[in-house]
Amino acid sequence: MTKVVLITGASSGLGKATASYLLANNYRVFGTSRDPHKYNYDKSIELLTFDLNQPETAQQLVDQVMHKTGRIDVLINNAGAGITGPIEETDLKSMKYHFSTNLFGPLSLIQKVLPIMREQKSGLIINITSIGGYMGLPFRGMYSASKGALGVTSEALRMEVKRFGIDVVTLAPGDYATDIPTRRIYSPLKKDSPYHALYKHSLDTIDEHVYHGSRPLDFARVVHKIIKLKKRKVHYLSGSFLQKLSLLLKSILPDTLFEKIIMNHYKV
């Protein structure tokens, strides 16, 4: 039977590459965008409307897929946004918005998909987190926190739904060459902010890492491998050797030494 995959954020970057790859491997693929009409050029992927900050669009999205196929085998919560800004100057409203984008949005969709997977007695949910969600990164505290929270919530959810035949995993990318910087949410700095120079320097470094990152196609292959596995781990990483190594270093080095490495890496 052809597996039905719903992948959010398929108009660009990792989501688009994964949607195309799965389509080429005979999956029925539905992608999402906040504005699918903008992307009409690629008719091979059925793009539906979904906005992480409008949870009511989650039910409409699921209804549309169910109307067309009657099942959802794999949900890939890929849509998300890069978020930057110094913690001191990020107001509470923005912090809530950041969490709404990278945590509550994916969770709202999961809540709508779970009853369907429970009824099917099978299903796989892949939550795309970030290697940056395993550690606090300077000027990306809200991003790290929201992705870290998605990872921990996935661990809890996995245990809750296992008995229904539903599997939940996370996949944390390192740096991939996508357009994520153009969609990034930048917290504005105050005019007299003490962070101007450091923040700019740090942003330049982050962007450089992304633009020199791995190929989205490699990421798509990892997603496909995870889907095909019979027995899955809780967490997966995907990225360069050094990025994966950073997690090992974090677990074995004294925290102040690891902090020094990170500060040096991001030039802060």
Ligand SMILES: NC(=O)c1ccc[n+]([C@@H]2O[C@H](COP(=O)([O-])OP(=O)(O)OC[C@H]3O[C@@H](n4cnc5c(N)ncnc54)[C@H](OP(=O)(O)O)[C@@H]3O)[C@@H](O)[C@H]2O)c1
């Ligand atoms: N690229 C990396 O280096 C990297 C590293 C670690 C983690 N990640 C994670 O991987 C995922 C994909 O990233 P990417 O690099 O492919 O980014 P991207 O090229 O900017 O693509 C993001 C996708 O998410 C959608 N999206 C963005 N904000 C949205 C919102 N508020 N509501 C609904 N959809 C939204 C976009 O669709 P529309 O704009 O059409 O709505 C787009 O399709 C993200 O969760 C990101 O955090 C990426």
